[in-house]
Every structure is written in structure tokens, then in C-alpha cells.
Amino acid sequence: MSNNLTKPETTMERRDVLKLLGLGTVAAATGSIISGDALATPDAAAKLISKLSGTSSYKSGKITLKMPEIAENGATVPLTIRVDSPMTAGNYVKSIHVAADKNPNPEVASFHLTPASGRAEVSTRMRLAKTQNVIAVAVMSDGSVHRVSRTVKVTIGGCGG
Amino acid sequence: MAKKPRIKLPKSVSQGQVIQIKTLIPHKMETGQRKNKKGGKIPRFIINKVEATFNGKPVVTADLHPAVSANPYFAFHARVTESGTFKFVWTDDKGGKVTTSKKISVK
Numbered sequence: 001m002s003n004n005l006t007k008p009e010t011t012m013e014r015r016d017v018l019k020l021l022g023l024g025t026v027a028a029a030t031g032s033i034i035s036g037d038a039l040a041t042p043d044a045a046a047k048l049i050s051k052l053s054g055t056s057s058y059k060s061g062k063i064t065l066k067m068p069e070i071a072e073n074g075a076t077v078p079l080t081i082r083v084d085s086p087m088t089a090g091n092y093v094k095s096i097h098v099a100a101d102k103n104p105n106p107e108v109a110s111f112h113l114t115p116a117s118g119r120a121e122v123s124t125r126m127r128l129a130k131t132q133n134v135i136a137v138a139v140m141s142d143g144s145v146h147r148v149s150r151t152v153k154v155t156i157g158g159c160g161g
Numbered sequence: 162m163a164k165k166p167r168i169k170l171p172k173s174v175s176q177g178q179v180i181q182i183k184t185l186i187p188h189k190m191e192t193g194q195r196k197n198k199k200g201g202k203i204p205r206f207i208i209n210k211v212e213a214t215f216n217g218k219p220v221v222t223a224d225l226h227p228a229v230s231a232n233p234y235f236a237f238h239a240r241v242t243e244s245g246t247f248k249f250v251w252t253d254d255k256g257g258k259v260t261t262s263k264k265i266s267v268k
Contacts, residue, residue, distance in 0.1 A: 075230060075231070076231070080236075100228055103228050104227075105227065107226035108226055108228040108229065109223055110223070111222070111223045112221065112222040113221055114219050114221065116218060116240055117240070118239055118240030119179050120238075121181075121237070122221070122235070123235070124234055124236070125234050126230055127227075
């Protein structure tokens, strides 16, 4: 399940994130919009994605994540995920998983598709607590997993508090 | 529980056509993160599942988490090979279900 190439990088990130979390707690104490609860970390989001997709080696391409670059209101940010697939019985997209790395919880949504879907494209609207990365992976019927991520800047957070 | 959902899809299509289906259900999608005036947590209460079937066969299922916005909007596609009925089921955290269906005919 682990990938040697990405390991050192994630430990670095974790260290940085812990520092950030420390700052976050101070901010919360001084009346920030973010509640004192711990936010998800990029590490947690990466773990979730690898748990859902059953792998930690991803291919790029084939999957596109359409989201605004700047979201004025984090309470409803539209997103569309499209995967390039013929959607036939022998070659289709089994599922699409979405995670966010700085929301209170990394889970966003999972979509389970069938050949009857015809086109692997789903849209929904999500909450973003602050500026962060949104990650989407597509699990294909042949077992390969394609990954895409995007940074979305948020002006007003959308997770209450 | 929730109010009436809204569904948008064409009434008739040509055979084998891939159509987009848009769904929206009014629901506050309480995240469980918010606090009330007394400082207590407002418990989580969301729609956690949306299922779509066509003539009893599964088309798409979505597992939703609190990060999905209030009044969850969900759009997807379906290939229509015969006339029939799309059935949609939304399930909330307390097991409540909202079911609706839409007929579609092949020209």
C-alpha cells in the first residue's frame, strides 16, 4: 500500500501541517471563524484516497476536475468530474472518490457508476472550509486508478462555526 | 423528513442516447460541526446516499458526506436503451427515505 516515492514528502507535509494546526488553535482562541476542532490534513486526505481506491499508485490524465479557481462562498462550490471512458460493459469507470485536504473531515463524496451511466461525468456542490486542495480519483473496471487535484481559493469558509 | 426533490430529465429520447439527469433535494445537511447558542454541538444530520435505478437496474449511487453542500445537487448521466422509469432514492442519517420516479420514453 505504501509508495516509496511519496513517503518523504508526506512526512514533511505532516510536520508543516502540525505547525499550521498550532497556529489554527491560536486563531480559534482569538475568535476565528474556524472552530477549535482539528482539521483534516493532506496526509489524512491522501490516506483516505488510497483506502477508497485500494492503491497508492495513480496515473494522471483521463480524469478532469472542473472547479472555480476562486470560490467566493465556501458553502456551495460547484464541481464536475469527468472521466474519459467508453462506459461499455468491458471498460467503464467503477467509482469516483472526492476528498478535500483541509476540511474538518477529508471525505466529500463517492460515486459508484455502472455501464448504464453512459458517460462518466458527475456534478455536485461542496463545502470548503478554507483554501485547500480537492482531490478526485477514478477507479476503472480494469483496476487502474487515475488521480487529479486542484487548489481552490476560498474567501468565506463554508463549514459553519 | 425532507421536502420534495426536483428532477430534470428529458421526456423522450432517441434509443441509445446518453442524457444528463439533474437532481436536487431540499435538505439542510447539518454537518455536526456547528454549535448552538449554548455552545453545544448541533448533531450531524445529512442525506448520506442517493441512488438512481432504471427499470430496477442500478445506474449510479452516490455516498455523500457532510462536505456536500446544503440542498444536495447531484447530476449524472445515463444511457437510455428502452422506455421505462428512473427511480431515485435519497437516504438520511436516521434511515428516512425519499423516493421519486420519472418516466422516459424512447422515440
